[in-house]
Amino acid sequence: MTEYFPLIMGVALFILMIPVLYRIWVGPTGFDRILGANVIGTKTAVLLVIIGAVYDRVDMFVDFAIAYALLNFVSAIVVSRYLNRTISLKEMEAREKKAKA
Amino acid sequence: MNGFQFIAASAGSEGGSLFPLHLFGMFLGFLGLIFFLGTAVGMMRFPDFYTRMHAAGKGDTLSTMLMLTGFALVTMEDFSLGSWLLFVKIMGVVLFIFLSTPTSSHALMRAAFEDDEMPMTEEDLKKSRKRGKKK
């Protein structure tokens, strides 16, 4: 059982990521897409540990997982900071339409 | 330390497959999967951004922490220095995710709120229900 555990977890995680991917694809607003990408990024850190467990090199892959979680955090802060600093997305679209017309 | 040696010895005699620590780790891992199922369903079905953020922010953090803790316990084969180091490293990832994921959720939520992304009100819900009935 212990040897199949990482494999089962990995496959289940992959299947459960599909609804989140759907939200990235469809997502009515841009924020939904960012949120979905953030969730998948967090789960990728788990997936990296799982890959390490499958190849019996967890000590190596844990470092990747930390670095990935860190960069995921930085990316979320970047996006939210950019949206905080600029006018709202709706207004930006309205201005673009005005510029075209 | 004696207790640990005793547990390790008893694990060796059982072949290692029914080690209680591993069983507990697997239980935590599957519990994390259940919470992530909640996150996925919430992301699919909730009507507006803030409710989806609610599902993603809570379920994602808790499920990641549970799964990683489970893996930290499962990879703990013997109580040598190397495996303790690995355990501490994985718990470091857990701590980092415990701090960083809620913060990024908060930052995203605030960005959405200041971008005039309006939460869904009861009237919106009624309208969408009526539209659903007409169809």
Next chain:
Amino acid sequence: MKAASMVPVFLVGFLLVFAATDFPEWGNPQSPASDSPVSSHFIGKTGVDTEVPNMVTAVLADYRGFDTMFETVVVFIAGMAVLAILKNSVKKGSVRRDHEVDAEPDLIVTNMVRLIVPVIQIFAFYVLAHGHVSPGGGFQGGVIMGASFILIALSWDLETALARFSLNRCMGVAAAGILIYAGIGIFSMFLGGEFLDYAELERVLPVSREMARYHAMLGVEIGVGCTVTAIMFALYANLSSEGKLEGGL
């Protein structure tokens, strides 16, 4: 049209997955990549020559040290080019772009960054110094270190980060990184070897020839890490504010 564009995506994806089944198994010693004379030479000799367990680091910093040195120089030149283009292109204090609004730093984010940044920097040092044994090294450690400064600039504003790591100091650190790298090479030249022949450092270090290469690799990685950290932050500071060095993202 959007649906039609999915057809080639899935076709190519299927072909790639189909081709991936032909790959040799993970860690297979008989695979063509590890069967060639070059790879077998490195696989056989790395541990004997340098006592470094991670062959990638040994090849990167020792066997191909000349290549890596000029990679670092390329990173440095990229930073200099961005600085040269953006430095005087925009007047300071000029009008704000019309899609920007004022935003205060967020309380929760700044306090969390205050907690996390020291941990990130310690992790960066760990990645840099542990590159011999596990994956890592100068480039990766430098990127993580640079990310910590970028995180400060993001959560407060660019001025706060520049007060801690000003642009002049950035360029100084970047140049110092290359000087450390080239200095180790030239020093080994003075000791009687060739350029970047680390084994000659045994005359000044109280270790064997193999361990001298091991320790010299660490010094080289530190040089690379300094350059990458400084250039990462300088690039962010200049590109996010269009050379004005205020406000930022």
